[in-house]
Amino acid sequence: xxxxxxxxxxxxxxxxxxxxxxxxxxxxxxxxxxxxxxxxxxxxxxxxxxxxxxxxxxxxxxxxxxxxxxxxxxxxxxxxxxxxxxxxxxxxxxxxxxxxxxxxxxxxxxxxxxxxxxxxxxxxxxxxxxxxxxxxxxxxxxxxxxxxxxxxxxxxxxxxxxxxxxxxxxxxxxxxxxxxxxxxxxxxxxxxxxxxxxxxxxxxxxxxxxxxxxxxxxxxxxxxxxxxxxxxxxxxxxxxxxxxxxxxxxxxxxxxxxxxxxxxxxxxxxxxxxxxxxxxxxxxxxxxxxxxxxxxxxxxxxxxxxxxxxxxxxxxxxxxxx
Amino acid sequence: xxxxxxxxxxxxxxxxxxxxxxxxxxxxxxxxxxxxxxxxxxxxxxxxxxxxxxxxxxxxxxxxxxxxxxxxxxxxxxxxxxxxxxxxxxxxxxxxxxxxxxxxxxxxxxxxxxxxxxxxxxxxxxxxxxxxxxxxxxxxxxxxxxxxxxxxxxxxxxxxxxxxxxxxxxxxxxxxxxxxxxxxxxxxxxxxxxxxxxxxxxxxxxxxxxxxxxxxxxxxxxxxxxxxxxxxxxxxxxxxxxxxxxxxxxxxxxxxxxxxxxxxxxxxxxxxxxxxxxxxxxxxxxxxxxxxxxxxxxxxxxxxxxxxxxxxxxxxxxxxxxxxxxxxxxxxxxxxxxxxxxxxxxxxxxxxxxxxxxxxxxxxxxxxxxxxxxxxxxxxxxxxxxxxxxxxxxxxxxxxxxxxxxxxxxxxxxxxxxxxxxxxxxxxxxxxxxxxxxxxxxxxxxxxxxxxxxxxxxxxxxxxxxxxxxxxxxxxxxxxxxxxxxxxxxxxxxxxxxxxxxxxxxxxxxxxxxxxxxxxxxxx
Numbered sequence: 001x002x003x004x005x006x007x008x009x010x011x012x013x014x015x016x017x018x019x020x021x022x023x024x025x026x027x028x029x030x031x032x033x034x035x036x037x038x039x040x041x042x043x044x045x046x047x048x049x050x051x052x053x054x055x056x057x058x059x060x061x062x063x064x065x066x067x068x069x070x071x072x073x074x075x076x077x078x079x080x081x082x083x084x085x086x087x088x089x090x091x092x093x094x095x096x097x098x099x100x101x102x103x104x105x106x107x108x109x110x111x112x113x114x115x116x117x118x119x120x121x122x123x124x125x126x127x128x129x130x131x132x133x134x135x136x137x138x139x140x141x142x143x144x145x146x147x148x149x150x151x152x153x154x155x156x157x158x159x160x161x162x163x164x165x166x167x168x169x170x171x172x173x174x175x176x177x178x179x180x181x182x183x184x185x186x187x188x189x190x191x192x193x194x195x196x197x198x199x200x201x202x203x204x205x206x207x208x209x210x211x212x213x214x215x216x217x218x219x220x221x222x223x224x225x226x227x228x229x230x231x232x233x234x235x236x237x238x239x240x241x242x243x244x245x246x247x248x249x250x251x252x253x254x255x256x257x258x259x260x261x262x263x264x265x266x267x268x269x270x271x272x273x274x275x276x277x278x279x280x281x282x283x284x285x286x287x288x289x290x291x292x293x294x295x296x297x298x299x300x301x302x303x304x305x306x307x308x309x310x311x312x313x314x315x316x317x318x319x320x321x322x
Numbered sequence: 323x324x325x326x327x328x329x330x331x332x333x334x335x336x337x338x339x340x341x342x343x344x345x346x347x348x349x350x351x352x353x354x355x356x357x358x359x360x361x362x363x364x365x366x367x368x369x370x371x372x373x374x375x376x377x378x379x380x381x382x383x384x385x386x387x388x389x390x391x392x393x394x395x396x397x398x399x400x401x402x403x404x405x406x407x408x409x410x411x412x413x414x415x416x417x418x419x420x421x422x423x424x425x426x427x428x429x430x431x432x433x434x435x436x437x438x439x440x441x442x443x444x445x446x447x448x449x450x451x452x453x454x455x456x457x458x459x460x461x462x463x464x465x466x467x468x469x470x471x472x473x474x475x476x477x478x479x480x481x482x483x484x485x486x487x488x489x490x491x492x493x494x495x496x497x498x499x500x501x502x503x504x505x506x507x508x509x510x511x512x513x514x515x516x517x518x519x520x521x522x523x524x525x526x527x528x529x530x531x532x533x534x535x536x537x538x539x540x541x542x543x544x545x546x547x548x549x550x551x552x553x554x555x556x557x558x559x560x561x562x563x564x565x566x567x568x569x570x571x572x573x574x575x576x577x578x579x580x581x582x583x584x585x586x587x588x589x590x591x592x593x594x595x596x597x598x599x600x601x602x603x604x605x606x607x608x609x610x611x612x613x614x615x616x617x618x619x620x621x622x623x624x625x626x627x628x629x630x631x632x633x634x635x636x637x638x639x640x641x642x643x644x645x646x647x648x649x650x651x652x653x654x655x656x657x658x659x660x661x662x663x664x665x666x667x668x669x670x671x672x673x674x675x676x677x678x679x680x681x682x683x684x685x686x687x688x689x690x691x692x693x694x695x696x697x698x699x700x701x702x703x704x705x706x707x708x709x710x711x712x713x714x715x716x717x718x719x720x721x722x723x724x725x726x727x728x729x730x731x732x733x734x735x736x737x738x739x740x741x742x743x744x745x746x747x748x749x750x751x752x753x754x755x756x757x758x759x760x761x762x763x764x765x766x767x768x769x770x771x772x773x774x775x776x777x778x779x780x781x782x783x784x785x786x787x788x789x790x791x792x793x794x795x796x797x798x799x800x801x802x803x804x805x806x807x808x809x810x811x812x813x814x815x816x817x818x819x820x821x822x823x824x825x826x827x828x829x830x831x832x833x834x835x836x837x838x839x840x841x842x843x844x845x846x
Contacts, residue, residue: 154677158586172447172452173450173451173452174439174442174443174447174449174450174451174452175434175450176452177439177440177447177452178440178441180431181432181440181441184429184430184431184432184435185427185428185429185430186439187427187443188426188427188428188429189429189440190391190411190438191389191391191423191427192411192416192427192440192442192493193410193412193416193441194409194412194440194839195410195412199394202348213808283593306534308431311431313428319391
């Protein structure tokens with residue numbers, strides 16, 4: 001039963017969806033504070049390469065190495081996000097231009113590949129990797145839930161904690177209320193004594209950290225090795241996911257696993273000799289097609305408010321102006 | 323008007339307590355503007371103190387300084403005699419100073435309760451975890467105690483502007499504000515709602531708070547304030563007791579000279595209908611219909627005013643008649659002929675002139691020269707063009723002539739329109755619209771944001787147009803203006819014309835009731 005197509009696809013969908021989930025959570029935090037970050041892809045790549053580098057160079061036991069690697073990946077993503085934050089919050093540059101520039105700068109033909117080559121990271125398997133041995137193998141053998149829920153690595157479980165954490169943070173805490181106010185109506189937040197700049201910086205940086213961890217998920221858990229451009233556009237799907245999810249963390253999880261499962265589908269179909277036409281074409285392009293459809297729907301119906309887009313998303317805030 | 327000595331202010335034994343708030347020698351410059359020039363202001367605990375001045379006199383700047391939004395370039399602020407320095411709005415909030423801005427500072431998707439606790443770090447909202455129940459209960463208590471009826475769980479975007487204002491006042495009460503500043507609070511209210519607001523403000527002052535009431539409407543200031551400080555051109559010119567002041571004395575302090583009290587319009591015999599609207603509907607910018615079955619007739623030579631609280635479809639109605647917005651239903655006849663829906667050119671050809679509410683965005687092209695702006699409507703005529711070629715020389719001559727005739731203060735016909743002040747910009751728009759020899763003139767809030775001198779000029783031009791036989795459709799939220807100018811008053815509520823009266827029979831109370839949809843806010 002656990003070898004049936006559906007269970008296998010769902011189990012690997014969870015694994016493949018995890019970097020999307022981390023990326024989307026980070027983007028969601030930044031966007032809720034009003035900052036659009038199109039640099040997620042670049043931040044993921046830098047996180048991926050720096051996380052991998054840490055694990056290769058640090059001579060410590062597995063747990064420590066991996067923890068340090070995830071930490072370094074988060075810091076690397078944060079450093080990239082700091083550039084974005086400085087450009088768009090302090091200097092009020094265009095958020096779209098800055099984000100695109102960062103992705104190009106750090107992307108497959110840029111910084112991340114340079115670091116990978118310069119540090120000789122390619123063509124070696126990771127010395128340590130996140131494996132699926134969290135729960136005893138008897139539990140992993142349980143029908144259906146075994147592989148899907150108990151057969152995952154620590155990064156997956158950590159992402160669940162993050163979903164719950166971000167969700168509660170936004171809806172139930174004072175800080176979360178403030179963030180939402182900053183993203184919706186920065187002038188109102190400012191008048192109520194909330195430091196708009198500080199909130200935007202903090203959440204953009206947090207978003208970068210999440211993106212860095214998302215990258216490390218590729219090089220430390222999924223592949224696990226370094227290849228130039230390893231994220232393959234996952235950063236872009238993560239950005240689209242935030243819209244799909246109507247800016248809600250729990251829906252990000254659903255969407256991430258859906259896209260992850262699509263990705264797992266075509267190799268599984270091939271392996272089983274099932275022919276559904278050019279699966280690779282439709283399974284891989286579906287996330288992008290759906291993104292376009294949702295974007296058209298969102299902008300055409302004028303229902304942005306009801307869907308939950310922060311009203312001042314993408315707009316810089318200037319106080320002393322007349 | 324008394325000047326307190328230094329010793330009094332310091333509150334020596336037996337001396338009266340220092341004023342709740344005192345600002346001395348406040349200077350604030352913006353690029354090219356001296357917004358506050360050594361302004362002095364003081365208000366005592368327990369009084370309603372009005373800050374009176376024309377637009378641009380520096381009232382908003384002064385209050386933004388008091389609330390920590392702007393930093394003054396010079397000057398001192400004392401709260402209860404203690405010098406303070408505000409580095410951010412938070413500092414002012416901590417000193418329990420609260421301002422209700424003209425454009426409300428509310429987060430629309432949030433509930434009333436969430437808006438009230440936003441930024442709070444002392445009361446129910448101080449805990450890391452938000453206790454929605456406790457917060458809502460506290461807000462409900464406050465709204466009950468002060469008679470500010472509003473549901474704590476409602477989302478702000480669902481509320482009317484009057485209700486939103488109550489939320490702002492609740493925010494102040496929740497923070498136990500001792501100094502409450504309201505910037506033009508009656509602009510969004512019907513006269514009845516304004517009376518209710520005045521009662522609330524008096525009550526708050528009676529509790530020992532200081533209420534600073536910013537306005538340029540004399541009778542309101544007289545009705546609600548204990549004392550009045552008048553600002554003019556960025557300076558404080560006088561502080562007087564409201565009881566001793568007359569509307570006339572306040573007006574001359576505010577403007578710096580005696581005013582014509584607006585001669586009552588002569589009776590005219592209206593001519594043929596120039597505009598007939600029958601059951602006109604049109605869409606709002608988003609979603610729903612904004613104009614819902616409006617019917618109205620304007621005759622040549624009369625001024626018909628459309629009164630209403632902002633956002634009841636007046637702007638959309640004006641745009642629909644001007645051909646800028648497509649009517650989804652109904653008939654629009656200009657001089658008996660139907661105009662094509664959503665086609666401004668057909669409206670212009672039929673003789674419609676339009677002075678839009680948004681003068682800088684819709685009224686002119688800000689970066690084009692004044693001459694080009696003046697030619698924007700008539701460029702197709704023989705006098706301005708030969709086929710596809712513009713006759714630049716003629717356009718320029720025409721502009722020089724109009725600049726002179728309308729006494730537009732401009733560096734020259736080639737200067738970009740954006741350099742002009744609001745009043746001169748409006749003159750450019752009026753000059754252009756009149757030179758098209760219109761049959762119908764739509765003026766949407768034509769005096770908003772102008773100073774008193776410019777308002778008089780605009781009013782004079784509107785009267786002149788009517789005297790020439792043009793039908794004028796005036797859309798305004800200012801009842802004083804309407805009663806000054808209009809031959810007939812139509813009231814718009816939720817997209818429809820709900821009542822019409824002639825000026826002679828017009829009754830402010832009744833118009834106010836209609837503006838509120840026929841409901842008296844004091845009834846509940």
